[in-house]
Amino acid sequence: MALLNEHFLKLKGSYLFSDIAKKVKAYQVTHPGEPIIRLGIGDVTRPLPQASIEAMHRAVDEMASSATFHGYGPEQGYDFLIETIIKHDFAPRGIQLSPSEVFISDGAKSDTGNIGELLRWDNSMGITDPVYPAYIDSNVMCGRAGTLGEDGRWSNITYLPCTAANGFVPAIPDHRIDLLYLCYPNNPTGTTLTRDQLKQWVDYALANDTLIIFDAAYEAYIHDDDVPHSIYEIRGAKKVAIEIRSFSKTAGFTGVRCGYTVVPKEVTAATLDDERVPLNPLWNRRQCTKFNGTSYITQRGAEAVYSPEGRAQVKETIAYYMENARTMREGLTRAGYRVFGGINAPYLWVQAPEGMTSWKFFDELLYRAHIVSTPGVGFGPSGEGYLRLTAFGKREDCEEAIRRIGRL
Amino acid sequence: MALLNEHFLKLKGSYLFSDIAKKVKAYQVTHPGEPIIRLGIGDVTRPLPQASIEAMHRAVDEMASSATFHGYGPEQGYDFLIETIIKHDFAPRGIQLSPSEVFISDGAKSDTGNIGELLRWDNSMGITDPVYPAYIDSNVMCGRAGTLGEDGRWSNITYLPCTAANGFVPAIPDHRIDLLYLCYPNNPTGTTLTRDQLKQWVDYALANDTLIIFDAAYEAYIHDDDVPHSIYEIRGAKKVAIEIRSFSKTAGFTGVRCGYTVVPKEVTAATLDDERVPLNPLWNRRQCTKFNGTSYITQRGAEAVYSPEGRAQVKETIAYYMENARTMREGLTRAGYRVFGGINAPYLWVQAPEGMTSWKFFDELLYRAHIVSTPGVGFGPSGEGYLRLTAFGKREDCEEAIRRIGRL
Numbered sequence A, B: 001m002a003l004l005n006e007h008f009l010k011l012k013g014s015y016l017f018s019d020i021a022k023k024v025k026a027y028q029v030t031h032p033g034e035p036i037i038r039l040g041i042g043d044v045t046r047p048l049p050q051a052s053i054e055a056m057h058r059a060v061d062e063m064a065s066s067a068t069f070h071g072y073g074p075e076q077g078y079d080f081l082i083e084t085i086i087k088h089d090f091a092p093r094g095i096q097l098s099p100s101e102v103f104i105s106d107g108a109k110s111d112t113g114n115i116g117e118l119l120r121w122d123n124s125m126g127i128t129d130p131v132y133p134a135y136i137d138s139n140v141m142c143g144r145a146g147t148l149g150e151d152g153r154w155s156n157i158t159y160l161p162c163t164a165a166n167g168f169v170p171a172i173p174d175h176r177i178d179l180l181y182l183c184y185p186n187n188p189t190g191t192t193l194t195r196d197q198l199k200q201w202v203d204y205a206l207a208n209d210t211l212i213i214f215d216a217a218y219e220a221y222i223h224d225d226d227v228p229h230s231i232y233e234i235r236g237a238k239k240v241a242i243e244i245r246s247f248s249k250t251a252g253f254t255g256v257r258c259g260y261t262v263v264p265k266e267v268t269a270a271t272l273d274d275e276r277v278p279l280n281p282l283w284n285r286r287q288c289t290k291f292n293g294t295s296y297i298t299q300r301g302a303e304a305v306y307s308p309e310g311r312a313q314v315k316e317t318i319a320y321y322m323e324n325a326r327t328m329r330e331g332l333t334r335a336g337y338r339v340f341g342g343i344n345a346p347y348l349w350v351q352a353p354e355g356m357t358s359w360k361f362f363d364e365l366l367y368r369a370h371i372v373s374t375p376g377v378g379f380g381p382s383g384e385g386y387l388r389l390t391a392f393g394k395r396e397d398c399e400e401a402i403r404r405i406g407r408l
Helices: A006-010 A016-030 A050-062 A079-093 A108-118 A133-141 A195-208 A280-290 A296-304 A308-334 A358-369 A395-407 B006-010 B016-030 B050-062 B079-093 B108-118 B133-141 B195-208 B280-290 B296-304 B308-334 B358-369 B395-407
Strands: A102-105 A125-129 A157-161 A179-183 A211-215 A241-246 A259-262 A268-270 A276-278 A339-341 A347-351 A386-390 B102-105 B125-129 B157-161 B179-183 B211-215 B241-246 B259-262 B268-270 B276-278 B339-341 B347-351 B386-390
Touching (some): A006 A133, A006 B280, A016 A358, A050 A296, A050 B050, A079 A296, A102 A108, A108 A133, A108 A211, A108 A241, A108 A259, A108 A280, A108 B280, A179 A195, A195 A211, A276 A280, A280 B006, A280 B108, A296 B296, A308 A339, B006 B133, B016 B358, B050 B308, B079 B102, B079 B296, B102 B280, B108 B133, B108 B211, B108 B259, B108 B280, B179 B195, B276 B280, B308 B339, B308 B347, B358 B386
Parallel strands (some): A125 A179, A179 A211, A211 A241, B125 B179
Antiparallel strands (some): A102 A259, A268 A276, A347 A386, B102 B259, B268 B276
C-alpha cells in the first residue's frame, strides 16, 4: 500500500496568495465595476528587455532548422550564459567563480525548494521573520520544520524577528542553527543589510558551521554602496553560503523562467561521522537526475540581459519601478503612514495604524481604496501589523493608489 | 552543523551517460579524424514543428509590450494548453479528465524525479529491469531504494526482469509493491505492452493498493492498435496511476522543456492510520511551493503542436524517425543480430553476440564501427548482453551505421 508523506498534511490549507485571490474575487463579485489596483503579488508588469526579445527570436529560429537545432542542453546550463554571469555579476566585485560553481535553473523558486534535498531532514533551521513562505513550506514537506505550534511557529525553526523595533536587522541568535535562509534585499520588508551587518552573519555561520541559503533575487535593485550585492563579497562566505539569483525581477522573466544558483566548491556539509562533504557535486548530481536543463531559448534571452543594450534596458526598467517606489513611499509618508523599504528593493513595508491587524488593514485598503496588498502576517508572526506593497505596478496605478490612500 | 543527506553518498560515482561521454572522448583523442555516429543518447535531431516555431515567435513578441506581457503564469500551467491536451490526447480515447488533473511542467524528468516527494521514504518500490536510471537514482536520494547490494541491485527495489526470455513482458510479482514505475513504450528496450498485458498490471495495482507511475513519454510512436497510448485506457487505472508525458520526443522539445503529469482526483495514498488521501491536491501544493510554472513561450509552442499544421508536422517527424528505426532494424537483422523494439518506439534493443557483455559490445561498435551506442547493462542487471540504439539520428547516419555494422 503506497504510504503518504504525511508531512504534507501539516501544511496549512492554502497558500497565502490563494487566500488573497479568493478575498479579491469575493470583493469583485460584490462590488462589480470598482476598478481594483493590484499591488499584492510581486509580479512585474514591464515588458522584457528588447535585447532579450531579439535574442529569443534568433534562438527560436535556430530551433527551426536541423543544422542549428538544439536538443538536450547541459543540465547545469550553457557555458555561454554561465560565463556571462560570472563576468558581469561576480568578477567586477572581486568574486572569482569557476563555471562549474554556477547552475542555471528555471527559477529561484525551484532551487530554493530543491536545495534542501542535499541535507538531512532533521537539521535545525532559521529564518528571518517575516519571510517568503516557500522557505518554510518546502521544509515542512520534508519534515524539517517540525510541527506547527499554536503560536503559528514551527517547532524546529528559529524565528529571527525583523521589525521596526530592531530596524529590521535580525539579531544573531545565542544558539547554533544548521541551516539559515537569508533574503537580501529582503522580501517582504524591502529592507537590506549593510556589508557589516551581513558580515556578522557570515562570521556566525563560520563559527557555528551553519549553511546559509542566500536569496539575492532582488540584487539588481540595490542603490546604496554599502549594501552587498552578493554574499560572496564577505570574506569566508564561500565556505558557508549558497547564493540563489533570478532573472525574474531583474529582467522581467517571471513568465520566462530563469534563475541560477551558486554552489561554491568550498561549501560543505557533514556526515554523522563528521566527515566534510562538498555540496557542489551533490547539487550537480541532483540536477542531473531530476532536472533536464533550462530552455535554450530562455538561456539566450538571459544572456542578452548582459549585453550593452540589455543592461541599459534593464537599468531603465528598474529605474521605472524604483520611481514607483519613491512615489508610493513619499505619498504614504505624507498620508501619515510609517513606511520601510523601497530604497534598495521594490517592496514597501507599511505599518498599520496603531492597533490594526494586517488583515484588517488589508480589508481597509481593499474595501475603501480598492487596492490589493499583501497582509504582513501572511509572511510570519512578526509581519503582524504590516502590509507589503509592491512597486511593480504601472506608474499611473501607483499614483492613483496613493491618491486613494490619501483620501482615506 | 549542517548535516548531509547521506543517501546521496550511496549513488554510484557518475551517471551512465557521463561514463559513455568519457569513453567516446578518449576514443576521439586516440582516433582523431574517424567520423563518429552517435546513436547513444536519446536526443532528437529534427527541428521543431514549424507551427511551434511560429507560435513561439508570436509569444516572444507578446513579451515585448506591456499590453500583452505575461508575468507569472499558473504553477499548474495555462488553461489553453491543459484544455488542448485533454481534448487531443485523452478525450478521443474515451478518457475524461478535468483541467485540474493535468499539471504542465518543464519536462518529464523533473516530474518523475519530484513525484516521489508525496510518498513516505520507506515505501517498497518496483521497476522493470532494464530501466531509465533516473527512476532509481531519484529514489536512492531520498533513501527509498535502500542499500546497493554486490549484485548491483538495491535492497528495497523489486526488479522485474524484461528480457528476450519473457518477451520483454515483466511477470506480475508474487508480493505487494507500494510504488511501481512503468514506462511504455519502453525506454530502453523499445518494447510495449498490449492492452491485455497492461490491464494485468492495473489489476495487480488495484488488488495490492500499488501506486503506478506510468511514463508515457514515447506514446506518439505507437503504431499498433492494441498498444494503449495512456494507462487510463484501462478501467480502474485512474484509482492507481499517475501518468507522465513529454513533448520532448513527440515534438522535439528536448531543448525547449515541456511535459505534463496527470494526477487523477481518484488516486490516493494511505496514512499510517489507513486514511486515504488524494494525491492531486498534494501534487498541486508541491508544485505551487517548489515550482513557478513553465515558460509562457514554451507553453504556446506546445499548444501549437496540436494545431492541424502542428499535428501534420509531428506526424512527418515521427515517420522520419520510425523509418530510421525500420532501416536499422532490418539492417541489423540482415547482419545476423537479434533486434527488439523499434516498431512502436524509437529505440532498438540489440542482443550482443553470444557471450559478449554490453560494454564489450559497446567497445566493439565504438572501436570497429565508430558508432556510439548505450550498453544495456547501464540500464540495469537484466540489460546485460544488450545494447540500445536510438532512431533519432539523421537518416544518412543511420544508413551509414548499418553499412558499417554489416562490414564487421
